[in-house]
Amino acid sequence: MYRPLDVDTVIDYVRSHPRAKDHLDTTGELEAVEVGDGNLNLVFKVFDRSSNRSLLIKQALPYVRVAGPSWPMPAERAGFEARALDVEHRCAPGLVPEPYWFDEQLMLNAMENLVDHRVIRFPMMEAKRYRDLGVTIGDFLARTLYATSDFALDAAEKRSMMRGFFNVELCRITEDLVFTEPYLRDAPRNRWNPRIDADVADFQADEELKAEAAKLKYRFMTSAEALIHGDLHTGSIMANDHDIRVIDPEFAFFGPMGFDVGAFIGNLFLSGASHEIHSPDPDARRSYRRYLLDEAIATWTTFEAGFRQRLTDVSSPSWSSVGFQEAFIASVLRDTAGFAGAKMLRRIVGFAHVADLDSIEDLDDRARAERIAIRIGRTLVRQHGKVGSFDDVVAIAAAQLEVRDG
Template identity: 40%
Template sequence: MAQQSVVNQYAPFTTQTVMEFVKTLSIFDHPNKLIVKEIGDGNLNLVFQLVELETNRSIIVKQALPYAKVVGESWPLSLNRAKIESESLRMTARVVPNLVPHVLHTDHELACTVMEDLSDHHILRTELISNQHYPLLAQHIGYYVAQTSFATSDFALHPFVKKELVQKFTNPDLCKITEDLVFTDPFFDHPTNDFPHELRHAVETIWADEDLLTEVGLLKFQFLTHAEALLHGDLHTGSIFVTEQSTKVIDPEFAFFGPIGFDLGQFFANIILNTLSKLATTDRQAIVSDLLRAMEQTWITFAQEFTKLWDESNHEIYTNVPGILPRFLLKVWTDAIGFAGCEIIRRTIGLAHVADLDTIEDFHIQIEIKERALQLGADLIKSRTHLYSLGHFIQRIKGALRS
């Protein structure tokens, strides 16, 4: 449960103070025999691992910083995002307990969350870069998005409850980051953008495409105004931990109520970026096929699970009208494709890149693949309302791989 700490004033943890804090929580049997290590490498938080020497039991302590590490103290952020993250994890655990880390303790004064250690899992992005395949991943992610989005939607909740939750998960600081870094800055000549000179022509083509900018603007407005369900808000492959049998979705500090297709689109985009990176390898056919099937299976699982919940647990009277569900799923699908296109572009030329592309050793091949990524991202955004099926979507991706 959330509690007040004996420390009642916020300060960023050090390895010493985080150990003193954990000793007050009665989590370990031998709290005086702990080793602590700072392991965080993200942009917004401190992350520590604490291990009990007697039992080798370990936990993670994550603490929000009052600024973005990637920029520094000139980019202040509210510490309330730590509360949003812990509450999102707890709410998500009610419907998909096996797909999120278990929260052991939260302290809102210190903006920190204590949770289970997932050291036996691997970061999905790193695994995909290393050409590892996880056959249960797509089913788990499709199930995760279907269950969490339906459970927090107007289809499952009383209107009063839903509106209270929308207020509770209002997340202005982190939503503003998404609004700027995903939907705005990459599509204009903005100082946060980051790309090599060799990409300049392709980037300026993006900036000059008025049809593209129109569609991105519409997608941004949907992100701003369509409070359909509680989203993870940052569902990329760096926020997913995996083993052969287990998938854990972490870091929902960007959680807010938005369009259901956004989480799916972010996941699709990061799989697509990894797929494009395989163009730099010689033996890629089987790997690419696995990645394409993963996207297909993610959507199939999502649609099947969402439909099942719709049929069994829906209390909205209009859901009995036969044409409503297909139209709603089509909206989620086309939204996801458009959001995927935005994510592809911003991860290629915006402030925050992905290692999938940036670690390609041959610079000329890296530039070529990034050009394809920009072209594909723009194509998905502009053609999303015409890509009615999985087949059309996959064919567009295959086209980018061939061209």
């Protein structure tokens, strides 16, 4: 029977689970803390003090945690996370937490506890630099997206995998919150800083922007290219100084590859916009923004190179055509640009915001940073169909972030 765990019952659960003893001493003294800071789930870290080992238990609640039981959300999403984490772990070992087990009754996943890793969004607000961040995420993207695409899988394998990822409820959240509501004047869940009322009214009246956003929504809904993470922002990445992991794939489904690449890059740009305030010193600001753009470039470059490298091994002669491969990469790039922009805009106007911006208490200051993000996001969405190289994406961001080469 499903029941939400707490810091006491999670210990009983771990003690009694036959697979827990592979990861800690279940007969010893166990201690649990609840650390969930996301929107949806309970997250427990369970420590075994005697052997200094631990594991993590992530349990889905049957409603949206931030909203309460009035916004139900099927706990079955834990199953999507389990299946996606398993695929990611196979394709990109070492880049995700190691999955231990999935409990279908309690809708929880037990996995490796990342002991001293932090969600990177918050340190990045203090200008933290992670070595090889873009290279690591680019590598993760190339590995997972290639391995679950029609280039690597036989049609039967891909269709059979797709059956496990009809993630309707979580896709609906993205469709509504990312692609629909931010562009509507009267969507009740929208919220924004009152100081940017005029900017929001302006962009919600931009018919070209709305048309491009609708094209992106249609691609999100109809383009089953690969198993995508589906929510790859800087709150879904944990790191310490020498290790970077992608977490929380509960939004995973077969969608357009550029959605993952764009989500991450858009969040780098959001961070860059927020440093308008977080880094008052102009040199420090310019330097951190240069770092962020370099990581965006490294992400795309590593993803593209890794994907092209893998494409040299394809078995179907259709995919070896050079002309096809160029067109394919160009299409993922256009999607990347558009989805990056859409993911930026929804964080300012839609229901779910980011701490990078919302942590800026002075509303006028926040508005300054938000306007930078809106300009980047809006240009990316409007121009995404015309982007011909990643330089174009960088130029759009750099123009607003006042970063020039050198």
